[in-house]
């Protein structure tokens with residue numbers, strides 16, 4: 001199986017990270033996008049209170065968790081019609097294994113995308129095709145991924161784009177999965193869910209959510225899928241055999257996290273303030289910011305090969321991700337993650353501005 005998969009892209013960044021780490025004041029890592037803000041205390045408490053957990057947890061989740069996911073979906077997504085919910089150990093695991101679970105022979109995924117959509121297609125021995133946003137152009141396939149807000153670009157799908165993708169699913173009988181793990185992190189645009197536009201018919205439609213960024217719980221591995229009851233029942237049957245069960249203390253932490261919006265609003269404000277600080281510094285260094293209207297990244301280009309931009313930032317101790325990691329169409333962009341402390345983001349902006357003024 002190893003031979004079927006690409007080399008792990010982050011290894012290629014190591015030499016640039018090594019340059020950045022030589023900086024006198026240390027490196028500021030804006031590459032991987034792993035949350036640094038603490039998991040809210042009340043979520044930690046819910047996890048700890050469930051630490052005595054001798055028995056196996058149930059794959060479909062406890063009744064309280066199922067209720068919390070359902071309530072959240074009704075309130076946050078605006079979903080109507082029949083739908084089901086299922087907890088997941090992380091959405092990465094779901095993205096990587098869904099084509100296998102559904103025995104999808106063909107998989108469509110966005111041209112500039114989170115790499116795991118392709119990895120999942122390769123693991124499932126499916127035929128992968130990269131497609132643009134306009135679903136009216138898509139070929140038939142067993143499964144298609146959309147991602148809004150997007151990693152890496154921060155782009156938000158419009159209602160008409162969602163509706164075109166839903167029409168594709170209805171016309172071709174393909175399964176449409178919308179990865180919406182940054183849904184609650186709008187900035188200049190307010191993201192909506194694909195499920196809002198199903199008009200009460202959720203057949204062949206799924207949307208996936210993650211608490212990793214929403215609630216700074218990446219270490220817990222907590223996510224869930226919402227949508228077509230028949231598809232979710234099939235996935236549940238496979239999972240009952242295959243495992244990937246969400247640990248019971250994590251299920252309790254998920255209930256606490258999903259029952260509260262205040263911490264999400266605070267986290268959104270944190271990421272947006274960091275974007276507001278860093279984007280002008282990048283612009284003064286000659287970068288153009290594209291999309292970046294939601295999510296946790298800045299997607300920027302200086303119309304040069306992305307490794308050149310990465311090298312320029314590494315010299316001042318900043319580690320960014322080359323757009324190459326997200327497909328050929330990203331090869332002149334960089335992705336800058338806002339997952340560093342306020343102090344580090346402010347220091348990164350200062351270093352960029354200092355380097356720009358040295359050149360003048």
Ligand SMILES: Cc1ncc(COP(=O)(O)O)c(C=O)c1O
Pocket residue numbers: 033090091092093095114147150151179181209210211212218222223
């Ligand atoms: C678009 C997208 N989907 C899924 C994931 C996976 O998140 P997790 O496995 O932490 O739920 C990520 C993580 O960066 C992502 O950017």
